[in-house]
Amino acid sequence: MSPAARFRGLPLRSRLALLVTVAVALAVAAVACVSWFMVRTQLNDQLNSSLRSTNARAQASQTLNQIRCQDKVPGPFENNLSAQVQIVLPTGDRCWVDGKDTLPVTDYDLDVAKRLRGATLYDGRTTDGTPVRVYTQPVELSAGPNVQNAAISVAKPLSDVTEPLSTLAWVLLFVSGVGILGAGVAGLWVARTGLRPVDELTGAVEHIARTEDLTVRIPDEGDDEIARLSRSFNSMTAALASSQERQAQLIADAGHELRTPLTSLRTNIELLARSEETGRAIPPEDRKELLASVKAQMTELASLIGDLQELSRPDATTPGPLGVVALHEIAGTALSRARLRGPELEFDSDLAPWYVRGEAAALERAVVNVLDNAVKFSPPGSTVTVSLRAGELTVRDRGPGIPADDLPHVFERFWRSPSARALPGSGLGLSIVARTVQRAGGTAALRAPADGGPGTEAVLSIPGAPTPPPAQASVVPDQ
Structure with a gap:
């Protein structure tokens, strides 16, 4: 298994802690390296400055006027310069001046003594192998009337730089180790603290999956991403709970509505079956009424099942x-059907052209449902007024009207006013109307007539235009 695959196989908490530790380790290592190199540069600069500032030229000239060059004897500057000092002649001879040890003569020293180069800094070693930093500069030696070119070398041990750097390296290594270890512990704490809401969310999801309890809510304090995730989860469970409640209510309401026609149908069929089993004939008139009742109940059941199928479709799906x-x-076609269902009524229509975007069959059914309600509640000989103006389809009947307290409930599934419960119907028609109109981008409403007269006005407002869009053919339902 590759390292990447092993990393992905770790728990999220471990991955976060590991990433935090690696990030802190890289940052600490970078800071430690930069600090070490900056200190080294500064110490080297200080050492070079110290060598350049050593006033060895005048002191060496004075020494040569007083003593003779020797291989190594205590000089007047010993322990004063804290350095090795010697004079190098162009011939390669050297003259020890001060210090605990002598320096080998290098090409740099000879070039300076011969005036082939200027003052020079370089790394070297004493004769006993001690690493030193050497600064060689030109000097003129006078012995009576004669002046001789030479060079003077001043050396200081590199331990002045390497020892502090070594100490600093160990300190930085210790501090880095402590920092990385602390980063690991802090990473685990941060991961555990930061993922606690995720653990709560996971526990809630597992609880819902195990118990199907959609009432569980997760605390969503704050405005961070975890709080947003918690609020989204709470909204999702609330929506699921609401959907579950609506589904249970739909099943309960459907069962209640189906019970009445099924009970009546069962009773009528049992009467017919008992007549056949016992040989007692039912009078023709009663038999005819029973068969008519069975047919009506079958029609009502078929209509109710069709309405339930329509309402069971998802809202976001266009059928x-x-x-x-x-x-x-569409309104004209629906009006023709309404005239057949209410031959005792008068219909006054005024339909101005209006084109909308939607599904023709669904819109026709919605308009038919509205007109059916008007036919159902209109007394014989009354007038049903239908008008379509600027996308507002208004259907007014002259029936008993709807109480103001009942208006907020008219579009609910299976809701029927007390005065309409004795009439045929399932209470789903207006629910289908509202849903169809909303799908077309419009609104549906019932209201009392503006003139204060009897009846109810059903208003369907659907956005559209009085003329069809260019290169668009209107969809007209089958007649």
Whole structure:
């Protein structure tokens, strides 16, 4: 297994702690290296400055006027310069001046003594092998009337630089180790603290998966990403709980609505079956009424099942093809059907052209449902007014109207006003109307007539235009 695969196989908490530790280790290492190199540069500069500032030239000239060059004898500057000092002649001879040891004569020293180069700094060693930093500069030696070119070398041990650097390296190594170890501990603490909400979220998800309890909520204090994730999770569980409640309510309401026609249908079928089993014939008139009741109950069940299928579709799913629909033509077709269902009513229509984008079949069903309600609640001989102006389809009946307290509930599934419970219907028609109109981008509402007269006005407002868009064909439902 590759290192990357092994890293991905670690728990998220371990990965975060490891990443924090590596990041801190790299930062500490970078700071330690930069610090060490900066100190080394500064110490080297100080050593070079110290060598350049040593006033050995005048002192050496004075010495040569007083004593003779020797191989190594105590001189007047010993322990004063804290350095090795010697004079180098162009011939290669050297003349020890001060210090604990002598310096080998190098090409740098000879070039300076011969005036082939200027003052020079270089690293070297004493005759006993001690590493030193050497500064050689030109000097003129006078012995009576004669002046001789020479060079004077001043050397100081490199231990003045290497020993502090070595101490600093050990200190930085210790501090870096402590910092990296602390970073690892801090990384574990940060990962554990930062991922605690994630652990709570994981526990909540596992609890919901195990118990299907959608009432669980996670604390969502703050505005960070974890709090946003917690709020999103709470919103999701709330939506699921609401959907579950609506589903349970739909099943309960559907069962309640199905119970009445099924009970009536079962009773009628049992009467017919008992008549056949016992041989007691039912009077023709009663038999005809029973069969008519069975047929009506079957029709009501089929209508209820169709409405339930329509409402069971997801809101975001469009059940049919969308296109530019002539709403005035759909309203005209629905009005023709309404006239057949209410031959005892008068219909007054005024339909101005209006084109919308939607599904023709669904919009036609919505308009038919609105007109069916108007036919159902209108007394015989009354007038149903239908108008379409600027995208607002208004259907007014002259029935008993809807109490103001009931208006907020008219678009709820299976809701029926007390006055309408004795009439046929499932209470799903207006729910389908509201859903279809919303899918087309519009709104549906019921209200009392503006003139204060009897009845109810159903208003469907759908955005559109009085003329179809260019290069668009209107979708007209089958007649």
